[in-house]
Amino acid sequence: MHELIARQFRLDGKVALVTGGSKGLGKAMARALAAAGADLVITARHRETLERTAEEIRSETGRKVSVIVADLSRRDESKRLAAEATERAGRVDILINNAGTNVPQPIHEITDETWDEIVELNLSSAMALSRALAPQMMERRWGRIVHVSSIMGFVSAPGRDVYSATKSALLGLTRAMAIDLGPYGITVNCIAPGPFLTDLPMSLLSKEQQEQFARRTALGRWGRPDELMGTVLLLASEAGAYITGTAIVVDGGWLAK
Numbered sequence: 193m194h195e196l197i198a199r200q201f202r203l204d205g206k207v208a209l210v211t212g213g214s215k216g217l218g219k220a221m222a223r224a225l226a227a228a229g230a231d232l233v234i235t236a237r238h239r240e241t242l243e244r245t246a247e248e249i250r251s252e253t254g255r256k257v258s259v260i261v262a263d264l265s266r267r268d269e270s271k272r273l274a275a276e277a278t279e280r281a282g283r284v285d286i287l288i289n290n291a292g293t294n295v296p297q298p299i300h301e302i303t304d305e306t307w308d309e310i311v312e313l314n315l316s317s318a319m320a321l322s323r324a325l326a327p328q329m330m331e332r333r334w335g336r337i338v339h340v341s342s343i344m345g346f347v348s349a350p351g352r353d354v355y356s357a358t359k360s361a362l363l364g365l366t367r368a369m370a371i372d373l374g375p376y377g378i379t380v381n382c383i384a385p386g387p388f389l390t391d392l393p394m395s396l397l398s399k400e401q402q403e404q405f406a407r408r409t410a411l412g413r414w415g416r417p418d419e420l421m422g423t424v425l426l427l428a429s430e431a432g433a434y435i436t437g438t439a440i441v442v443d444g445g446w447l448a449k
Contacts (some may be wrong), residue, residue, distance in 0.1 A: 202432040204229035207281045208428065209325070211264060211273075211317070212291035214241040216390035217340065217417050221288055222257075223249055224421035225428060230286065231256040233277040237263050253371050256281075264291045264317035265309045274324035285332075286428045289318035290340040292358075294392060296351035307354055314358035319365065322380075335378035336428045339366055343386045343443050354399060359384075365438055370437030379436035381427045386443020388415040410445025 212218040213234030216362045222234050226249050234249075236242050239261045246257040250429055258280045262273045269389050277284055292314040295306050317337050329335025344361030362382055369380040387393065387405040397405070423442050426432040441447060 197431075201425050201429045202229050203286070203425075203429055206230045206428075207283050208272065208286035208288060209235070209273075209277050209281075209284045209321075210288040210290060210432045211235050211321070212263075213288075214238065214245045214394070217385060217388060217406040217420055218288070218290040219245050220417035220420055221290065221424040223252065223418075224425050225286065225288075226253040226255040226257065228425055228429065230257070230428075231281060233258045233260060233281050233284070235260045235262045235264075235273055235277075236291070237261065265313040267312065267316065267320060268285055270317045270320035271324065278279045278325070278328065283328060283332075285329065285334065286336045286338075287321060287325055288340070288424065288428075289321060289362075290339050291317060294352070294355040294396065296396060297354065298351050299353045304355060309325065311358055313362050314355070318362060322369060326369075326378065329378050330373070330376040333375070333377040335373070336432075337369065337373070337378065337380045338424060338427050339380075339382045341366075341382045341384045341439060343384055343447055345382075345384055345439075346441075346447060353407065366439065367437045374436060379427070379432065381432075381435060381437070382439035383420065383427070384425055384439045384443070385420060386415065386441070386446040388417060388420070389419060397439070404421045405446070408446055408449055409443065410448055413444065415442070415444055 208230045210222040213222045214236035242259040246259045262269045339362045341362040342359040344356045348356040366382045
């Protein structure tokens with residue numbers, strides 16, 4: 193029985209594209225997918241960090257890891273990424289839409305430039321990549337698409353207007369896509385992380401705010417990026433074949449309080 197269960201989480205023969213895959217949660221999810229047997233295409237804006245992460249994952253897992261530099265705040269870059277990833281790897285079976293950013297601005301100070309850039313990166317790139325890559329999954333009648341939302345898609349905080357808008361929209365996109373693609377054996381889900389120790393929140397929050405977030409969780413601490421590995425493997429593998437159109441919150445009990 194244990195061998196059967198273990199096989200449910202294997203991804204041998206699959207190819208996964210992970211956006212924002214060079215560090216933080218994206219890197220942790222990419223490592224998990226490769227450890228389960230998938231070959232990877234990882235993308236981010238900075239080649240040096242991408243190459244370093246790719247070499248680490250190759251050394252750890254022995255899997256093929258391709259890197260593509262792309263700025264997904266530009267629509268033409270999303271289109272290029274989808275085409276180049278398919279050309280490089282031959283196919284994309286698993287799409288992890290993780291790229292995102294946050295520039296806190298209260299509603300009366302939001303600039304058009306900030307709004308447009310964050311909406312494109314956090315939301316529209318997920319649509320564009322899914323639109324481009326879903327047809328090949330539909331042909332094979334198998335695919336996994338995972339959007340990375342946030343607890344800020346359910347609640348919010350001062351100055352998080354743009355960020356919360358995009359992360360909430362990903363929840364709706366997930367439900368609609370799951371309905372569209374379910375007949376083709378493709379599942380579409382969201383992961384909604386809470387406070388994880390990555391560069392983005394650490395750069396935006398003061399020490400006092402970081403401590404407040406930790407106290408707000410039921411576990412009394414921030415999450416480690418590797419604590420997201422199990423969730424992404426569940427949603428990307430046969431183990432989660434009957435899970436679609438939903439969001440899994442991974443927040444240490446933050447929303448519970």
